[in-house]
Amino acid sequence: MEIKVITKETFETEVLQAKEPVLVDFFAEWCGPCKMLAPILHEIAEEKSDLKICKLDIDQNVDLALEYGVQAVPTMILFRQGEAAQKIVGLCSKDELLQQLSL
Amino acid sequence: MEQYDVIIIGAGTAGLSAAIYAARSGKRTLVLEGKSCGGQIINAKAVVNYPGIKQISGVDFAMGLYEQAVEAGAKVLFQKAVRIELADSKKIVATAKQNYACGAVILAMGAKNRPLGLEREAELTGSGVSYCATCDGAFYKGKKTAVVGGGNTALEDALVLSEYCQKVTLIHRRDSFRGEWQTVQELKERSNVEILTDTVVTALEGDRQLTGIRVRNLKQEKEWVLPVHGLFAAVGQTPQSELVRDLVELDDYGYIKADESCRTSLPGIFAAGDCRTKEIRQLATAAADGVTAALAACQLA
Numbered sequence A: 001m002e003i004k005v006i007t008k009e010t011f012e013t014e015v016l017q018a019k020e021p022v023l024v025d026f027f028a029e030w031c032g033p034c035k036m037l038a039p040i041l042h043e044i045a046e047e048k049s050d051l052k053i054c055k056l057d058i059d060q061n062v063d064l065a066l067e068y069g070v071q072a073v074p075t076m077i078l079f080r081q082g083e084a085a086q087k088i089v090g091l092c093s094k095d096e097l098l099q100q101l102s103l
Numbered sequence B: 001m002e003q004y005d006v007i008i009i010g011a012g013t014a015g016l017s018a019a020i021y022a023a024r025s026g027k028r029t030l031v032l033e034g035k036s037c038g039g040q041i042i043n044a045k046a047v048v049n050y051p052g053i054k055q056i057s058g059v060d061f062a063m064g065l066y067e068q069a070v071e072a073g074a075k076v077l078f079q080k081a082v083r084i085e086l087a088d089s090k091k092i093v094a095t096a097k098q099n100y101a102c103g104a105v106i107l108a109m110g111a112k113n114r115p116l117g118l119e120r121e122a123e124l125t126g127s128g129v130s131y132c133a134t135c136d137g138a139f140y141k142g143k144k145t146a147v148v149g150g151g152n153t154a155l156e157d158a159l160v161l162s163e164y165c166q167k168v169t170l171i172h173r174r175d176s177f178r179g180e181w182q183t184v185q186e187l188k189e190r191s192n193v194e195i196l197t198d199t200v201v202t203a204l205e206g207d208r209q210l211t212g213i214r215v216r217n218l219k220q221e222k223e224w225v226l227p228v229h230g231l232f233a234a235v236g237q238t239p240q241s242e243l244v245r246d247l248v249e250l251d252d253y254g255y256i257k258a259d260e261s262c263r264t265s266l267p268g269i270f271a272a273g274d275c276r277t278k279e280i281r282q283l284a285t286a287a288a289d290g291v292t293a294a295l296a297a298c299q300l301a
Helices: A008-016 A031-045 A062-067 A094-101 B013-024 B038-041 B057-072 B134-139 B152-162 B181-189 B284-300
Strands: A004-005 A020-026 A052-057 A075-080 A084-090 B006-009 B029-032 B075-077 B079-089 B091-097 B101-102 B104-107 B111-113 B145-149 B167-172 B193-198 B199-205 B212-217 B221-229 B229-233 B237-239 B269-271
Touching: A004 A008, A008 A020, A008 A052, A008 A062, A020 A031, A020 B079, A031 A052, A031 A094, A031 B057, A084 A094, B006 B013, B006 B091, B006 B101, B006 B284, B013 B029, B013 B038, B013 B104, B013 B284, B029 B101, B038 B057, B038 B104, B057 B075, B079 B145, B091 B104, B104 B284, B134 B145, B134 B152, B134 B229, B145 B152, B152 B167, B152 B229, B167 B199, B181 B193, B269 B284
Parallel strands: A004 A052, A020 A052, B006 B029, B006 B104, B029 B075, B104 B269, B145 B167, B145 B229, B167 B193
Antiparallel strands: A020 A075, A075 A084, B079 B091, B091 B101, B111 B237, B199 B212, B212 B221
């Protein structure tokens, strides 16, 4: 599945109302580790058809970042049925990511 | 089994440079990476010594390499290579997920930071102990920190930290530094930098978070506790050559034996970049190794 760039306007429909689990990558344009994470997320997106992956720019969507307690980038939050189920902070390998998210 | 001409292990500067050349030579090229791409350079805030590029961040440099390799036609997979086997003229590279066959392998696993060898060091890594001031320094704004080491990395780490830490103590076991004289002078001029020579760290203090380090002056035989929140180790590197320990010849330090042609003791297996025995380990020499190894591999594969 393709990685979608979402905003505060589309967050509700794309993430909270989604039936499938959604992994949201809270990133910032200026964040190096976020850039390093991108190809890893891209590979996961290609492999996992049952997982939706979205990217949210924290500088453009400050309120959402605050609401979900994002204090560092990258932070990845896995949403299940509209609930923030798991949170991973910082750059990690693909294996670590999949393991921590039990995917 | 998926077939490739060249398989490159490691997506750092050497590996991705090799990928660009192998792919541009028309070879089916696979790069396997267990962590994230870019290798150690991603920790560099600014690269200012790569010929032809005046200044670039380590991350941008790494991402540029990655994109260049992919656009050239190389496939980059985030899978850790766990085994290399020889099968007739072919080489089989195994990951936890699957096996890949190829004609030539380029080993570009790089090196990683050497630990200090202290008790509970692994446990406190990320909770006060760090190996990268550029990466983790910002967590210690306004706090007291210490840097261990005597080379350029240690000196530069201390310099970076002194910009925003309350106090930085630079600890070195010898009485003089291996790093650049100019940087040492700069550190001496900073009021919040303390330099302890002939001194070693003997223990880490603190329950779940580092609160201090026990240090010992070797000449005066004196030991005391230095209160610090962050300890940055910059005492050199160790090659990531475990994968091929029983396959190719290594030197006493674990680096893969190969000369400037990047050929290892085993035909069809090449070593490029920081994991290879060499005098100089710089960004440009890693890239150069990648090119050399790729072109040699292309002749075989």
